[in-house]
Amino acid sequence: xxxxLTMFEKIxxxxxxxEPTNQPSILYIDLHLVHEVTSPQAFESLRLxxxxxxxxxxxxxxxxxxITTDETRTQIIKDKIARKQVETIRENCKENNIxxxxxxxxxxxxxxxxxxxxxxxxxxxxxxxGDSHTSTHGAFGALAFGIGTSEVEHVLATQTLRQRxxxxxxxxxxxxxxxxxxxKDMILKLIGQIGTAGGTGYVIEYSGEAVQxxxxxxxxxxxxxxxxxxxxAGMIAPDKITFDWMKGRNKVPKGNDWDKSxxxxxxLETDNKAKFDSYIDLDCxxxxxxxxxxxxxxxxxxxxxxxxxxxxFKEILDAQSCQNALVYMGLNTGSKITxxxxxxxxxxSCTNARITDLRSAASIVEGKKVNNNVRxxxxxxxxxxxxxxxxEGIDKIFKSAGFEWRESxxxxxxxxxxxxxxxxxxxxxTSNRNFEGRQGKDGRTHLVSPEMAAAAAIEGHFVDVRxxx
Amino acid sequence: MEKFIKHTGLVVxxxxxxxxxxxxxxxxxxxxxxxxxxxxxxFYDWRYLEDGVPNPDFILNNKKYVGSSILIAGPNxxxxxxxxxxxWALSEYGFKVIISNSFADIFRNNCMQNGLITIELSNDKIxxxxxxxxxxxxxxxxxxxxxxxxxxxxxxxxxxxxxxxxKESILKGLDDIGLTLKFEEDIKRYEIxxxxxx
Numbered sequence: 001x002x003x004x005l006t007m008f009e010k011i012x013x014x015x016x017x018x019e020p021t022n023q024p025s026i027l028y029i030d031l032h033l034v035h036e037v038t039s040p041q042a043f044e045s046l047r048l049x050x051x052x053x054x055x056x057x058x059x060x061x062x063x064x065x066x067i068t069t070d071e072t073r074t075q076i077i078k079d080k081i082a083r084k085q086v087e088t089i090r091e092n093c094k095e096n097n098i099x100x101x102x103x104x105x106x107x108x109x110x111x112x113x114x115x116x117x118x119x120x121x122x123x124x125x126x127x128x129x130g131d132s133h134t135s136t137h138g139a140f141g142a143l144a145f146g147i148g149t150s151e152v153e154h155v156l157a158t159q160t161l162r163q164r165x166x167x168x169x170x171x172x173x174x175x176x177x178x179x180x181x182x183x184k185d186m187i188l189k190l191i192g193q194i195g196t197a198g199g200t201g202y203v204i205e206y207s208g209e210a211v212q213x214x215x216x217x218x219x220x221x222x223x224x225x226x227x228x229x230x231x232x233a234g235m236i237a238p239d240k241i242t243f244d245w246m247k248g249r250n251k252v253p254k255g256n257d258w259d260k261s262x263x264x265x266x267x268l269e270t271d272n273k274a275k276f277d278s279y280i281d282l283d284c285x286x287x288x289x290x291x292x293x294x295x296x297x298x299x300x301x302x303x304x305x306x307x308x309x310x311x312x313f314k315e316i317l318d319a320q321s322c323q324n325a326l327v328y329m330g331l332n333t334g335s336k337i338t339x340x341x342x343x344x345x346x347x348x349s350c351t352n353a354r355i356t357d358l359r360s361a362a363s364i365v366e367g368k369k370v371n372n373n374v375r376x377x378x379x380x381x382x383x384x385x386x387x388x389x390x391x392e393g394i395d396k397i398f399k400s401a402g403f404e405w406r407e408s409x410x411x412x413x414x415x416x417x418x419x420x421x422x423x424x425x426x427x428x429x430t431s432n433r434n435f436e437g438r439q440g441k442d443g444r445t446h447l448v449s450p451e452m453a454a455a456a457a458i459e460g461h462f463v464d465v466r467x468x469x
Numbered sequence: 470m471e472k473f474i475k476h477t478g479l480v481v482x483x484x485x486x487x488x489x490x491x492x493x494x495x496x497x498x499x500x501x502x503x504x505x506x507x508x509x510x511x512f513y514d515w516r517y518l519e520d521g522v523p524n525p526d527f528i529l530n531n532k533k534y535v536g537s538s539i540l541i542a543g544p545n546x547x548x549x550x551x552x553x554x555x556x557w558a559l560s561e562y563g564f565k566v567i568i569s570n571s572f573a574d575i576f577r578n579n580c581m582q583n584g585l586i587t588i589e590l591s592n593d594k595i596x597x598x599x600x601x602x603x604x605x606x607x608x609x610x611x612x613x614x615x616x617x618x619x620x621x622x623x624x625x626x627x628x629x630x631x632x633x634x635x636k637e638s639i640l641k642g643l644d645d646i647g648l649t650l651k652f653e654e655d656i657k658r659y660e661i662x663x664x665x666x667x
Contacts, residue, residue: 026649026656041553045504065499066499081501132549147551148552148556149579154649160649160656197573227575232574296548317486317544318486414496433491433550438496441514
């Protein structure tokens with residue numbers, strides 16, 4: 001075949017089970033990740049319809065969303081409704097023979113951290129989960145996207161999904177990042193540019209020098225936040241960095257199979273002459289660290305910025321959105337980002353709580369003390385990440401600086417567990433969403449990189465981490 | 470799935486952009502293991518004051534809109550989290566139709582799975598319907614899914630796009646999984662071939 005195909009198209013075609021006329025395609029799913037919050041109704045409905053889980057061997061589960069981040073969680077979850085939800089996934093996994101990584105297992109963690117960590121996530125796969133940040137796994141050259149509970153049930157029963165083919169967008173990050181500027185700043189800048197619906201209907205492929213130079217963790221951060229730009233999936237072609245990162249992990253092929261797989265995975269990259277439906281170029285040479293100031297992830301500014309006025313926006317809806325955000329966030333037009341004072345710092349979430357994120361943040365806080373007005377917390381992305389960090393002494397760096405060092409889970413990214421902001425508390429957060437009430441009713445969230453969050457914890461307000469000494 | 474064929478209902482205008490699923494159903498209510506019980510928590514942070522009393526300033530609490538079943542909102546409705554609890558909450562509240570300039574992909578999928586109709590209309594039509602819903606008492610719209618038409622009694626009429634396959638499912642109240650299982654042979658064949666390759 002001398003057709004020129006995008007990576008997305010190659011993976012899509014390979015997974016088509018059937019293309020019934022006038023119907024969405026039936027796509028085979030290679031890996032289904034399950035967690036406690038979006039699955040109970042799916043299992044219940046399966047039972048009511050007397051259907052079985054078709055491929056428990058392609059399904060893995062964990063508990064991450066509602067669990068507490070204190071050590072007592074292995075004994076008891078005090079919140080009765082949350083406990084019931086956790087007990088339900090235990091029963092459902094047992095009944096259906098699905099592997100569950102529970103609170104007492106080292107393999108437990110945020111679902112989008114443990115998939116790659118264990119080597120379940122592999123290039124060329126289709127991966128779904130009842131969670132919008134499933135896009136994370138696209139960093140390995142997989143087609144990965146979030147689904148709702150009815151679709152979770154559909155995958156459990158059929159190992160397939162009904163999908164209309166999305167459009168494709170190529171985002172080219174050109175140039176080289178300065179020291180202190182990260183993948184988080186790249187994706188925040190992109191979302192600021194295209195808006196929270198700019199990627200709706202698209203699968204984004206990220207490419208360019210700045211992406212190729214990123215670690216796998218950085219690539220995961222970018223793909224993770226595709227959904228904040230409206231795209232269900234983001235993907236990056238696998239390369240040597242990908243294969244080196246994967247090699248030897250628990251579930252990846254071994255020996256000859258590994259070599260064979262790598263050879264196949266190398267074929268996935270988009271052909272030179274393949275066409276996308278849309279193109280965006282972004283220059284990273286002069287990229288600054290970014291901070292969100294508003295109540296959606298497109299309301300962002302570089303650290304040198306000042307808070308805008310509704311009058312700065314041409315579109316009425318954007319002006320209205322700005323006005324609402326200023327009121328909710330308690331910010332004044334014209335004030336500097338560096339003057340924003342913080343009450344809380346959260347280093348965690350499926351966006352930025354992997355080992356390299358923790359290392360980078362630790363290097364900022366080493367030998368320093370958290371500002372007296374700030375409560376700062378680290379929730380590692382997985383239990384294995386936590387153990388690795390402890391092996392490296394990273395926990396001690398955080399603790400002696402005055403950070404709380406806690407157990408892994410989604411935690412304050414969405415505040416389903418007791419880790420929430422009080423009304424009007426202001427937080428520098430390494431997570432992905434700054435929606436109203438996301439981290440707690442009337443809580444004020446500013447999205448930043450781990451380095452920026454760490455520096456803000458020390459200074460008590462945002463600073464340009466490029467100048468950090 | 471609940472069938473939807475044609476519906477006439479009271480229209481409530483929610484003049485906000487980027488209404489995300491955290492707003493539609495806040496996280497503290499996602500711990501339930503049932504599909505029901507979410508309606509009273511829909512738009513919780515906007516709808517109730519801190520002591521749990523209805524917020525008189527929120528549009529759904531306005532007497533004029535009690536019993537509304539059609540919601541019109543600004544663009545990018547349903548962005549953010551994939552929680553299907555959002556359409557469950559909206560349906561249980563009593564909404565049958567959501568109208569916006571644009572919807573987030575996962576949210577729209579989730580609505581279709583529950584027979585909650587999402588209709589995309591152009592900005593000028595949205596503006597007109599919003600202003601009608603504000604100015605005219607007891608303003609109603611009729612949504613005819615079969616003919617993909619939406620109209621009122623004052624002369625407004627528009628067609629809307631809707632996925633053919635999903636339309637058929639919703640009109641007949643079909644079970645999506647049942648439809649896919651008709652392709653059992655294809656799924657099996659795929660699995661056998663796939664196992665051979667790897």
